[in-house]
Amino acid sequence: xxxxxxxxxxxxxxxxxxxxxxxxxxxxxxxxxxxxxxxxxxxxxxxxxxxxxxxxxxxxxxxxxxxxxxxxxxxxxxxxxxxxxxxxxxxxxxxxxxxxxxxxxxxxxxxxxxxxxxxxxxxxxxxxxxxxxxxxxxxxxxxxxxxxxxxxxxxxxxxxxxxxxxxxxxxxxxxxxxxxxxxxxxxxxxxxxxxxxxxxxxxxxxxxxxxxxxxxxxxxxxxxxxxxxxxxxxxxxxxxxxxxxxxxxxxxxx
Amino acid sequence: xxxxxxxxxxxxxxxxxxxxxxxxxxxxxxxxxxxxxxxxxxxxxxxxxxxxxxxxxxxxxxxxxxxxxxxxxxxxxxxxxxxxxxxxxxxxxxxxxxxxxxxxxxxxxxxxxxxxxxxxxxxxxxxxxxxxxxxxxxxxxxxxxxxxxxxxxxxxxxxxxxxxxxxxxxxxxxxxxxxxxxxxxxxxxxxxxxxxxxxxxxxxxxxxxxxxxxxxxxxxxxxxxxxxxxxxxxxxxxxxxxxxxxxxxxxxxx
Numbered sequence: 001x002x003x004x005x006x007x008x009x010x011x012x013x014x015x016x017x018x019x020x021x022x023x024x025x026x027x028x029x030x031x032x033x034x035x036x037x038x039x040x041x042x043x044x045x046x047x048x049x050x051x052x053x054x055x056x057x058x059x060x061x062x063x064x065x066x067x068x069x070x071x072x073x074x075x076x077x078x079x080x081x082x083x084x085x086x087x088x089x090x091x092x093x094x095x096x097x098x099x100x101x102x103x104x105x106x107x108x109x110x111x112x113x114x115x116x117x118x119x120x121x122x123x124x125x126x127x128x129x130x131x132x133x134x135x136x137x138x139x140x141x142x143x144x145x146x147x148x149x150x151x152x153x154x155x156x157x158x159x160x161x162x163x164x165x166x167x168x169x170x171x172x173x174x175x176x177x178x179x180x181x182x183x184x185x186x187x188x189x190x191x192x193x194x195x196x197x198x199x200x201x202x203x204x205x206x207x208x209x210x211x212x213x214x215x216x217x218x219x220x221x222x223x224x225x226x227x228x229x230x231x232x233x234x235x236x237x238x239x240x241x242x243x244x245x246x247x248x249x250x251x252x253x254x
Numbered sequence: 255x256x257x258x259x260x261x262x263x264x265x266x267x268x269x270x271x272x273x274x275x276x277x278x279x280x281x282x283x284x285x286x287x288x289x290x291x292x293x294x295x296x297x298x299x300x301x302x303x304x305x306x307x308x309x310x311x312x313x314x315x316x317x318x319x320x321x322x323x324x325x326x327x328x329x330x331x332x333x334x335x336x337x338x339x340x341x342x343x344x345x346x347x348x349x350x351x352x353x354x355x356x357x358x359x360x361x362x363x364x365x366x367x368x369x370x371x372x373x374x375x376x377x378x379x380x381x382x383x384x385x386x387x388x389x390x391x392x393x394x395x396x397x398x399x400x401x402x403x404x405x406x407x408x409x410x411x412x413x414x415x416x417x418x419x420x421x422x423x424x425x426x427x428x429x430x431x432x433x434x435x436x437x438x439x440x441x442x443x444x445x446x447x448x449x450x451x452x453x454x455x456x457x458x459x460x461x462x463x464x465x466x467x468x469x470x471x472x473x474x475x476x477x478x479x480x481x482x483x484x485x486x487x488x489x490x491x492x493x494x495x496x497x498x499x500x501x502x503x504x505x506x507x508x
Contacts (some may be wrong), residue, residue, distance in 0.1 A: 009340075013458055013460055013477075014460055014462060014475070015279070015283070015291070015296075016283055016294065016295070016296065017283055017284075017287055017292070017293070017428070017430070017458075017477060018280050018282075018283030018284030018285075018287060018293075019430070019460075019462075019475060020462070021280045022276075022279065022280075023278075024442045025269070025275075025276065025298070026272050026275045026276075027272075028272075029269070029270055029271055029272030030271075030272030031272075033271055033272060038270070038271070039271070040270065040300060041270070041297065041300070041305070042269075042270065042297070042298040043295065043296070043297045043298075044279070044295065044296040044297075045295055046294060046295070047460075051295070073440050073461070073463065074440050074441045075440050075443075075444045075448070075461040076442045076447060076448040076451050076459075076461075077443065077459070077460055077461060090341075112390055113441070116441065116445070117445065118440075118441055118444030118445055119444075123275075125464075127303055136486040153463065153465070155465065156500040174271070176271070176273070186327050186328050186329050186372070187328045187367070187370065187372050187373040189329075190328045190329045190330065190372030191370070191371065191372055193329055193330060194329070194330040197330050204267055204271075205330075205331070206267055206268055206273075206301075206331055207327070207330075207331060208268060208273075208274070209327065209407065211407070211409065212332045221268070221273060223267075223271060237303065251257075
């Protein structure tokens with residue numbers, strides 16, 4: 001059984017200008033691995049309609065799921081929702097249930113808040129979209145086919161993802177084991193690691209040098225969906241590192 | 255005059271699995287803005303040859319510059335250099351000058367280090383590539399046409415980028431001004447901000463809500479290459495915020 005695959009579109013000029021450091025990729029990458037829908041690609045794209053439409057259509061054809069973050073607020077640069085409608089070729093229209101929920105929420109506030117034209121944009125969805133509701137805000141995310149549209153603010157994105165996750169048909173969780181050794185360097189273990197990779201073609205083996213002040217070492221990571229294979233490969237990687245230094249299990253810690 | 259454009263390819267399974275948090279995007283986004291080669295897209299892609307080749311060829315056709323990070327070490331999963339050669343349709347061969355530099359470096363170490371087959375991969379470049387040398391390592395990055403290949407380790411990536419940057423023909427620096435107001439929310443100022451954006455079509459105006467504990471506000475950012483226009487738009491944004499709360503210049507600070 002092959003796991004379903006995912007792609008992430010991070011939408012926003014602020015990430016491409018360096019103003020904002022993305023805080024959603026690592027969270028979603030980790031959570032998607034845990035539920036067995038591994039992330040295969042991520043793209044950071046600008047608030048430009050043609051770019052968003054092109055990326056949505058390219059990625060929804062290539063991957064089982066597309067997640068987007070950013071661009072669903074009330075301001076002129078929040079164009080994700082409208083662009084998803086255009087990508088699917090459907091009208092972008094007020095979602096009455098969402099509008100009613102937002103009206104009720106705004107009326108309860110002290111002082112009451114008006115659902116003006118800008119805020120109404122947040123209740124305007126592609127026809128056929130299924131809202132993603134969260135406890136963080138009454139302005140919804142939504143799923144349109146295999147495209148899942150979420151807020152960019154990390155707290156709200158996480159709430160929306162966790163509301164959505166139980167509805168996704170995941171695969172086998174991706175399991176990971178790490179071994180490392182201080183004072184051992186990639187150039188020493190590269191050949192031995194290639195040989196292990198060749199014996200475990202279904203696993204993804206990675207080698208990551210690390211540096212602290214004047215010292216460092218290498219961390220080797222085995223990933224896959226078969227726990228016994230991952231464990232066996234990790235033991236071979238441990239033995240490889242032990243030929244050159246003091247091998248340890250787990251991630252290195254400063 | 256239009257500025258040249260840039261795309262970043264972050265190559266590595268470790269970022270897509272969530273193990274490693276990318277630390278290069280924000281640095282490069284900021285520096286590229288400063289030298290007038292704004293970043294228009296970034297992609298995180300896996301250590302899969304076909305994916306790397308396809309992304310390199312798509313992006314080098316679309317943007318003036320493509321920067322890559324990751325995948326130029328000595329291990330089996332370091333395949334960026336070979337893939338760039340395949341993308342350009344040129345041989346991937348030992349670069350004699352780089353080999354000689356690495357041999358001399360390794361011979362000087364105590365104890366001396368052998369330039370084994372794995373390490374020699376780091377001196378193997380696409381035919382026609384121009385090495386990028388840095389003080390951090392004798393294993394080079396390189397430029398192949400408009401594709402600039404750098405290490406993934408942030409310290410080494412930065413040294414390579416700063417060695418490369420003076421050779422790039424940049425454009426006008428992207429200038430940015432921020433104003434913000436606590437207790438003001440996007441839904442209030444969205445219409446006014448749209449009107450300002452309409453008066454300054456060459457600028458990129460952004461609106462970013464922020465949250466701290468139970469309070470928050472909104473930051474408005476104007477970006478562009480014309481300093482006078484950016485300043486004028488920032489003054490209008492300041493006046494807009496001042497209608498709803500206490501407007502301040504600069505980024506909000508917790």
